[in-house]
Amino acid sequence: MSDALIQVRNLRKYFLQRSGLLKQHKNYLHAVDGVSFNIERGETLGLVGESGCGKSTLGKALLRLYEPDEGEIIFDGADIRTLSRADMRTTRRRMQMVFQDPYDSLNARHTVGTIVEEPLVVHNLGGNSNQRREQVQQLLKQVGLPTNSIDRYPHEFSGGQRQRIGIARAIALQPEFIVCDEPLSALDVSVQAQIINLLLELRASMNLSLLFISHDLSVVRHISDRVAVMYLGEIVELAPAATIYNEARHPYTQYLIASIPKPVPGARRQHHALLTGEVPSPINPPSGCRFHTRCPKAESICKVEKPAFDMIANDEQHRVACHFAEK
Amino acid sequence: MTALRIENLSVSVASGKQDQVRWPVLHNISLELKSGEMLGLVGESGCGKSVTALSVLRLLPQPTLRVDSGAIIFNETNLLALDPKQLRQLRGNNVAMIFQDPMTALNPVQTIGKQVEEVLLLHRPQWSKQQRRQRIIELLERVRIPAPSERLNAYPHQLSGGMRQRVMIAMALACEPQLLIADEPTTALDVTVQAQVLDLIRELQRESNMAVLLITHDLGVIAETCQRVAVMYAGRIVEQASVEELFEQPRHPYTQGLLASLPARAAQPQTPLATIGGQVPDIDARPPGCAFSNRCAWRSDICSEVPVLEGESHAVACFHWQHIATENAQ
Numbered sequence: 001m002s003d004a005l006i007q008v009r010n011l012r013k014y015f016l017q018r019s020g021l022l023k024q025h026k027n028y029l030h031a032v033d034g035v036s037f038n039i040e041r042g043e044t045l046g047l048v049g050e051s052g053c054g055k056s057t058l059g060k061a062l063l064r065l066y067e068p069d070e071g072e073i074i075f076d077g078a079d080i081r082t083l084s085r086a087d088m089r090t091t092r093r094r095m096q097m098v099f100q101d102p103y104d105s106l107n108a109r110h111t112v113g114t115i116v117e118e119p120l121v122v123h124n125l126g127g128n129s130n131q132r133r134e135q136v137q138q139l140l141k142q143v144g145l146p147t148n149s150i151d152r153y154p155h156e157f158s159g160g161q162r163q164r165i166g167i168a169r170a171i172a173l174q175p176e177f178i179v180c181d182e183p184l185s186a187l188d189v190s191v192q193a194q195i196i197n198l199l200l201e202l203r204a205s206m207n208l209s210l211l212f213i214s215h216d217l218s219v220v221r222h223i224s225d226r227v228a229v230m231y232l233g234e235i236v237e238l239a240p241a242a243t244i245y246n247e248a249r250h251p252y253t254q255y256l257i258a259s260i261p262k263p264v265p266g267a268r269r270q271h272h273a274l275l276t277g278e279v280p281s282p283i284n285p286p287s288g289c290r291f292h293t294r295c296p297k298a299e300s301i302c303k304v305e306k307p308a309f310d311m312i313a314n315d316e317q318h319r320v321a322c323h324f325a326e327k
Numbered sequence: 328m329t330a331l332r333i334e335n336l337s338v339s340v341a342s343g344k345q346d347q348v349r350w351p352v353l354h355n356i357s358l359e360l361k362s363g364e365m366l367g368l369v370g371e372s373g374c375g376k377s378v379t380a381l382s383v384l385r386l387l388p389q390p391t392l393r394v395d396s397g398a399i400i401f402n403e404t405n406l407l408a409l410d411p412k413q414l415r416q417l418r419g420n421n422v423a424m425i426f427q428d429p430m431t432a433l434n435p436v437q438t439i440g441k442q443v444e445e446v447l448l449l450h451r452p453q454w455s456k457q458q459r460r461q462r463i464i465e466l467l468e469r470v471r472i473p474a475p476s477e478r479l480n481a482y483p484h485q486l487s488g489g490m491r492q493r494v495m496i497a498m499a500l501a502c503e504p505q506l507l508i509a510d511e512p513t514t515a516l517d518v519t520v521q522a523q524v525l526d527l528i529r530e531l532q533r534e535s536n537m538a539v540l541l542i543t544h545d546l547g548v549i550a551e552t553c554q555r556v557a558v559m560y561a562g563r564i565v566e567q568a569s570v571e572e573l574f575e576q577p578r579h580p581y582t583q584g585l586l587a588s589l590p591a592r593a594a595q596p597q598t599p600l601a602t603i604g605g606q607v608p609d610i611d612a613r614p615p616g617c618a619f620s621n622r623c624a625w626r627s628d629i630c631s632e633v634p635v636l637e638g639e640s641h642a643v644a645c646f647h648w649q650h651i652a653t654e655n656a657q
Binding site for chain 2: 050051158160188189190191192193194196197200201215217218219221222223225241242255256258259260261262263264265266275276278279
């Protein structure tokens with residue numbers, strides 16, 4: 001853990017849910033429940049899991065777009081949860097986000113120039129308006145948009161181009177860290193490839209750290225250095241991308257990988273046991289290991305005792321939360 | 328035996344304020360589906376795959392979309408010539424459809440039992456209440472909904488997305504159709520649930536020997552579930568082959584580009600992916616002749632004419648495919 005830009009320690013985020021007559025019943029939805037990991041400088045950490053596992057909440061909590069309930073987020077040495085408003089403002093420049101939906105995340109009434117310029121204006125950077133315009137032109141060029149885009153409106157662009165606008169806005173402040181929340185899921189395959197290439201290129205040229213959140217495991221494998229697998233608010237396995245895909249130890253990861261439809265006939269998934277059942281409710285997560293209700297390997301200990309998030313075979317890089325991971 | 332034959336189907340869409348302008352959406356589509364076969368129809372948004380599916384069941388929103396010419400032959404009758412009464416007898420009975428979003432396709436204020444029953448009331452009017460109930464339970468069991476006799480009384484919002492899609496499948500199978508059209512049936516589902524639902528469709532298809540037309544943008548889903556596949560681009564079928572042939576030896580430059588852009592087929596992680604230059608043309612800006620010509624590296628003068636989809640088991644609509652194949656082999 002030599003050069004960690006971000007260290008997350010035991011992060012928790014609960015949402016209050018009220019139910020019943022007069023809403024007097026209080027329940028807490030455990031969206032992110034005790035998560036710890038690091039992201040190094042220049043590293044891409046992939047975050048995968050099924051809907052409702054808490055991956056988007058985690059991404060937003062890292063930027064304090066959701067205020068976490070517990071835990072530490074150490075960004076470049078300082079816990080951002082304890083920062084004052086003014087300090088948080090300066091730190092925010094260094095962390096940005098790219099959103100899923102390129103249609104909803106851009107203000108339809110603003111020109112592309114205004115949208116991309118906004119972070120510069122908000123943070124009072126980039127000099128006078130002429131200089132800023134110059135910079136915006138530069139940014140648009142960097143993400144592969146024609147320079148005449150600056151005075152046009154988002155609706156004039158296709159989905160892929162809109163995502164480029166969103167990326168231009170995210171890199172406007174020269175951030176060190178970007179959370180990409182499902183940036184490709186609204187795009188067609190051939191357009192996805194273009195955006196993946198753009199992200200790879202920017203990451204290399206700006207030495208960016210990325211948290212890449214996606215449900216598409218093939219995309220995550222392609223872009224990530226390491227991958228974290230989430231289930232019901234917890235990270236169950238974290239390892240280098242190749243290890244996750246070839247030598248996963250957690251039964252959930254194994255099922256997830258086996259479920260990916262592979263665009264190679266013959267590699268056709270045989271009728272091996274598929275994961276049965278569905279994800280339990282995060283309001284009342286199962287006791288012990290949260291996966292035990294669906295796990296074929298589960299034994300009595302799994303119901304009672306929560307497995308530790310331990311290294312496998314003393315490999316610093318590979319951690320698994322399963323009682324039987326070594327078998 | 329042929330289950331469905333689409334012959335030279337052309338569909339157009341009205342555009343502009345005074346609806347007189349019509350743009351072609353589908354250009355002379357021909358497809359054949361044998362009974363017991365699963366055919367995948369793949370393409371990017373706007374290529375016309377859903378319009379093809381809707382045309383078969385005559386569900387196109389008229390008059391915005393209109394069939395201009397062609398025939399859709401099912402059981403030796405042209406579906407385009409049926410009157411509304413005959414259509415009602417066909418839909419849900421011989422031909423059934425599953426839609427993408429199980430939340431909007433189900434009625435939120437009716438129990439799922441009632442909604443499955445509706446199909447039976449319409450097409451099996453002679454059945455008693457008991458018979459219907461028994462059949463519904465049997466169907467829910469078949470799509471592996473746990474505790475079906477209790478779930479009958481559940482409302483859609485009480486079920487998860489995967490369960491709702493299973494209800495949709497149960498409804499579609501209620502009258503044992505010969506043809507099932509599944510339009511992006513797993514797109515809204517998580518990958519583990521998707522695997523379950525695809526396995527279910529495949530298994531039911533084998534048991535009942537029905538023909539399935541599976542529409543999806545996901546080439547992985549096609550490779551795993553279908554026997555044959557047709558690739559669509561800008562309102563035309565550009566290539567059609569067995570799944571093995573298409574994925575191993577794609578002939579059309581578009582199919583080749585599509586496959587090369589998949590991260591799952593990339594040789595090396597973290598390296599740039601192959602991309603297709605440009606973007607899918609808007610419906611009012613499709614180039615004349617080969618629709619892919621403005622993005623194709625192999626184009627020549629002849630591409631301003633429309634290439635015909637040619638070939639028996641492996642058909643391709645490209646003037647240069649043989650040339651491309653020899654070049655690529657070297």
